[in-house]
Amino acid sequence: MGYKYTYTLGARTWHFRNLADLMAKATPARSGDRLAGVIAESAEERVVAQMRLAELPLLAFLSEALVPYEQDEVTRLILDTHDSVAFAPVAHLTVGDFRNWLLSDQATPEALERLRSGLTPEMVAAVSKLMRNQDLILVAKKCQVTTAFRNTIGLPGHLSTRLQPNHPTDNVSGIAASLLDGLLYGNGDAVIGINPATDNVSQAIKLMGLMDDVIQKYEIPTQSCVLTHVTNTLEAIEQGAPVDLVFQSIGGTEATNSSFGFNLATLQEAQDAAQSLKRGTVGNNVMYFETGQGSSLSANAHHGIDQQTCEARAYAVARRFDPLLVNTVVGFIGPEYLFDGKEITRAGLEDHFCGKLLGVPMGCDICYTNHAEADQNDMDNLLTLLGVAGCTFIMGIPGSDDIMLNYQTTSFHDALYARRVLDLKPAPEYEDWLVRMQIFENTSRYEPSKRLPDLFRAPLKSLTREADHE
Amino acid sequence: MSEQKPLVTGNVWRVLRRFTDARIGLGRAGVSLPTHELLRFQLAHAQARDAVHFPLDVKRLVEDLSESTMALPKKSPLALKSQAEDRLTYLQRPDLGRRLSPESLEGLARHRASDPGESDIAIVIVDGLSSSAVQNNAVPMVTQFLRDLEDEAGNWRLAPLTIVEQGRVAIGDEIGECLGASVVIVLIGERPGLSSPDSLGIYLTWGPESRLSDARRNCISNVRPAGLSFEHASQRLLYLMREARRLRISGVGLKDRTEEVVIEKNANNKNFLTDN
Structure with missing residues (x-):
């Protein structure tokens, strides 16, 4: 069988080559699809493609693989694990009616949770292309995904933060300084995660030890992660390093992941190894994945598929390994993929929606580079929108300025802003700790203490003494 | 007349800036950036933007x-x-x-x-x-x-x-x-x-x-x-x-063997949070 991808509007019949072409042409405009040469050639063609896509049965995605089954283990993962029983409630719907169903009151949080394993990333990507930003927000807010390691992440009404104390030379004092700054602003319940400047196993082990020492000494109910290659973390585990979470950047095609130097078996091995350490106290979700639209095109591994659909396929990879956190690093890749604040905002909302609908604990690195047409106001807007949508976690960095990766993301202050205007709490175990440590003096207003908490007096005092001697 | 309360809460750990160029210890107005820190950031971003766009x-x-x-x-x-x-x-x-x-x-x-x-x-x-x-x-x-x-x-x-x-x-x-x-x-x-x-x-x-x-x-x-x-x-x-x-x-x-970096513990490169 096969579907015909044509649409007649008035006297004109529009032709689309295949499902991938239809999906790409139906995608809201962005520079990466233009760069790939898959974008709609006119605004009208885009809407016509959306009209054709709206009429397509969801079932089409089970018979027409965008990347051939034989060539791609991500396609095999998606189709082999598809749960037709879970799919049954929406199996008769077109993409257009699936949007209506998602927005309807039939789609309760419970119904959406039961549906997850019946949805493929392509179905989710397709429906997102017909949705406005408010639709993406409304439906994502209904999806609840909760995970746990040393605290509980993703509860309704909560927002967690990754503390990202990067330093351009991995200087230990420099990292510790940013780490303390973040803790004292109440940041770090999702993870304390360092991007190492020097990426090798021995460096990773040193950084793991540094964070583990802090977490243990101050009894912080959080987890650490060094964002190094999965094979480095595997080696670190073999050498007995204190590994909480395993990191890996992932993409939505096998070829993308090969270019990143791993396959699904590698991730399985890593998940097993990290779980065997049993370092979690309230849960055992041990994986931390990062994604971002454009990575498949950048790796020349996109198979003619638009970048948003490739991205959604990465979430199928993620959910296979029960991650604690998945982070779409939305504006990092640059203006050739997402040109300006408008495109970054749209992509952030799409990624969060697709991730949540597929059952992934979706957070967002709300960010931009200095060569993108974006600024802090765009980030404020996206942060507010994602806060409303129930985003699982965001980044936290001193003053929004990552001095190692040279880009801007959300700051410790930004997280407090979001907590105040939307009343979003940190993970419950972490909030208890913030109060116990006297870091927050007023939890209902998310207000840090004016005076330095007792336990941090000693380390600062020793430094002040040293400074006096210098 | 009511007592004047300071509008900005400073951070005593700002002294840690000698270890990093990161924007730590910025202080806060409510929970937001104080005005002078906001403007310092805007200036840096403006300079970076100009670097991209000036021919x-x-x-x-x-x-x-x-x-x-x-x-x-x-x-x-x-x-x-x-x-x-x-x-x-x-x-x-x-x-x-x-x-x-x-x-x-x-x-x-x-x-x-x-x-x-x-x-x-x-x-x-x-x-x-x-x-x-x-x-x-x-x-x-x-x-x-x-x-x-x-x-x-x-x-x-x-x-x-x-x-x-x-x-x-x-x-x-x-x-x-x-x-x-x-x-x-x-x-x-x-x-x-x-x-x-x-x-x-x-x-x-x-x-x-x-x-x-x-x-x-x-x-x-x-x-x-x-x-x-x-x-x-x-x-x-x-x-x-x-x-x-x-x-x-x-x-x-x-x-490039000239670039092998290792972390060494010295006065300026130790974890003061745990080694004090």
């Missing part, structure tokens, strides 16, 4: 080059352009920034026909994503490198220097190939960071030809007075050139 002043660069070094190859630098016609195109179409415009390609071929001699090194200066990096740092870098090269054994012959507008790193390979050079060195403005709007990147390719992948290049990053010094960058570059010539490769197969 490179090629004429001034040529003048600065000829003033500051006598060691330049005898002919004046060749000014070239990529296929990206303007900044907006450049930012969205990296593929166009990697190829020379037809006019530039023709000009280079004409030059080659008039001067068919062999050469070893082609130095290519490219605006990249930061014109200020190139405007401020290309001349002292080239000067330092040419001075060091005079002391270097092995008779490295220089091709004419080229300057490219709206270029990406890979455009150097096409130029090196056109000039018949065995190694190409690209000096390019890196994507500006908030606290480093003028970072110069240096890329080296052995046996340049168009459409080589990134894996074939070696990179020296963050070259600027406040980052990696011109002296160090020049020494590392010479090391890479010697090794590239000896092994006849560049890229992932050519490891």
